[in-house]
Amino acid sequence: MSNPSDLRYAPTHEWAKLDGDVVTVGVTAFAIEQLTEPTYLELKPVGTQLQPGDRLGVIESYKSTSDLYAPVAGTIVERNDPLVDDGKRKGDPKPVNDEPFGAGWMVKIKLAPGATLDHLLTSAQYDEQLASEGH
Amino acid sequence: MSANRRTPLYQWHVDHKARMVPFGGWDMPVQYAGIGPEHKAVRSAAGVFDISHMARVSFGGPDALTLLETVFTNSVATMKDGQVRYGLVCNEGGGILDDILVYRWPYGFAAVINASNREKILAWLDVHRAGRDVQIQDQTFDTTMVAVQGPRSVGLVAGMFADDVSRLKYYYATPTRYKDTGCVVSRTGYTGEDGFEVMVPNALGVALWEELIAKGAVPCGLGARDTLRLEAAMPLYGHELNDTVDPIHAGLAWAVKLDKGEFVGREAIRRAAADTARPVRVGLEIEGKRAAREGCAISAGANAVGTVTSGSLCPWLDKSLAMGYVSPQFAAPGTRLSVDVRGSALDAGVVPLPFYKRK
Secondary structure (H helix, E strand, O other), rough: OOOOOOEEHHHHHEEEEEOEEEEEEOOOOHHHHHHOOEEEEOOOOOOOEOOOOOEEEEEEEEEOEEEEEEOEEEEEEOOOHHHHOOOOOOOOOOOOHHHOOOOOEEEEEEEEOOOOOOOOOOOOOHHHHHHHOOO | OOOEEEEOOOHHHHHHOOEEEEOOOEEEEEEOOHHHHHHHHHHHHOEEOOOOEEEEEEEEEEOOOHHHHHOOOOOOOOOOOOEEEEEEOOOOOOOOOEEEEEEEOOOOEEEEEEEHHHHHHHHHHHHHHOOOEEEEEEOOOOEEEEEOOOHHHHHHHOOOOOOOOOHHHOOOEEEEEEEOEEEEEEEOOOOOOOOEEEEEEEHHHHHHHHHHHHHOOEEEOOEEEEEEHHHOOOOOOOOOOOOOOOOOOOOOHHHHHOOOOOOHHHHHHHHHHHHOOOOEEEEEEOOOOOOOOOEEEOEEEEEEEEEEEEEEEOOOOEEEEEEEEEHHHOOOOOOEEEEEEOOOOEEEEOOOOOOOOOO
C-alpha cells in the first residue's frame, strides 16, 4: 500500500492535504485495512472549531469502533455528508473503504490563523511508523 | 515478530491476502474480502472457515466415560455412537471454565475445546483423571479443522468423502475417508446454518480447503464467524461466558443435566438455578447502525441494570444487535433500555434470542 507523498499524516492515521488555507482530511488506507470495512461514520458538524488531537468523529466496522482526531487547528468548513450517519439520515461510508485517499475524504478544515501542517508526518515518516509497528 | 502458533493453512491465508490477527495464541485470518460479504455468503450459499486453532482432544480407556461425566454438565452416558453434544465444563462454584463439544465413538470419546482454554482444560482434565484409567491425547497440532457452513454445504461436500455425509443428522459425526485417508466429519457449526466441521491429518489440510473453495465455498475469517455466531445468539467464551457466570443465567440450562448424577459444579448450579436475582443473558436490538461493544453499560432510565458482552452491526439482518447480562426484572422481551456507547445513550429493546434462525 502506498501513502501519497503530497499528503501529511497524523500518527493516529488521519491524512491531511493542504490547498490554500483549507485542509482536506481523511483516514489512510492502512487505517481502513486495520478497521475492516466501515459500517458507520459520525463527524462533527460544519462550524466546529478544532485543535490538533481533538475528537473529529467516530468510525465503526463490523469488528471495532475507533475515534477520529483532527490533525490540524481550524474550523470545519465542509463535510462529506453522504458518508455520514447523523441520526436522521443513514449515510454510506463505503467510499472510505474503496477510496480512502479520494472520494472517502471526510472534512475540510480552514486553518486557524498561524496554524500549519508542520507537526504532521511526511509520507516517508508515516511509512516508517507503519514499518516500526510491524506492518 | 509474533510468537503465535500457525495453522497448516497459515501460508494459504497470507498468500490470499487475509488480514491476520492474534487469537487465542494463534495467528488467524480475520477476513479476506470483507466481513460483510463473507457473512452474507454463509447465510445465502456457503463459506469455509479455518478452525484448526480449536483444541481437539481424544479420550480412551475404561474410565473415559466417567471422567467426561464428571467434568461435563450435559449427559454423556445417554449419547449414541457418533453423537455430538454441547455442554459446559464448570468449576466447583458453577462458574463456566469452557463450553465444549463432546463426541462419542464406539471406541472412546473426543472433545473440541476453545483455543484460548486449551491449556486450562487440559490441566483441569489432568486433575480429574487422577486414579482413573483414561488416556487423553491432544490432537490439536496433528490435525487441520475446517468448517463449511451455509445452505449449500450439503451439495458442496457431495462426493468428497468415502461416505455420504449428507445422511448425517444434526449434531452427529462419522469417521470417513478423504483422499483415502481417515478423517472425521460432523454436522455441527457455529454460524446458525447447516454445515459440517471436518478434521483431517495436517498433510491433507490445504487440499481439503482448496477443494471446498474450488466447489464454491467462500473463504471466511474470524470476523464473519463472530458476527454469524452473534446473529445466531451463540455465546462466545470470554464474552458471554466466563468463570463468574453459571450456565443457568447464561441461558444454557438445556445443556445442564442436574439429574444425571454427580458432576463438578452440580450443587452450585442447583443453588444458582434458585437464585432469581442474578443477571441473565438477553438479546438487545439497538436503534440505528452504531454498534454496542463489550463493556457498554445498559440502563433503564437513570439506573444501571447491566453490561453488554458482545455487539455489532449484523450484516444479514442489517441491525445493530448485542448480547449482555441484565437484572432479571429487565430481561423480558419488549423491555425498553438504553446502551451507553462512548457517551451516547442509544435506545435499545430486549428481543427474544436467537436474533436469527434459519428456515
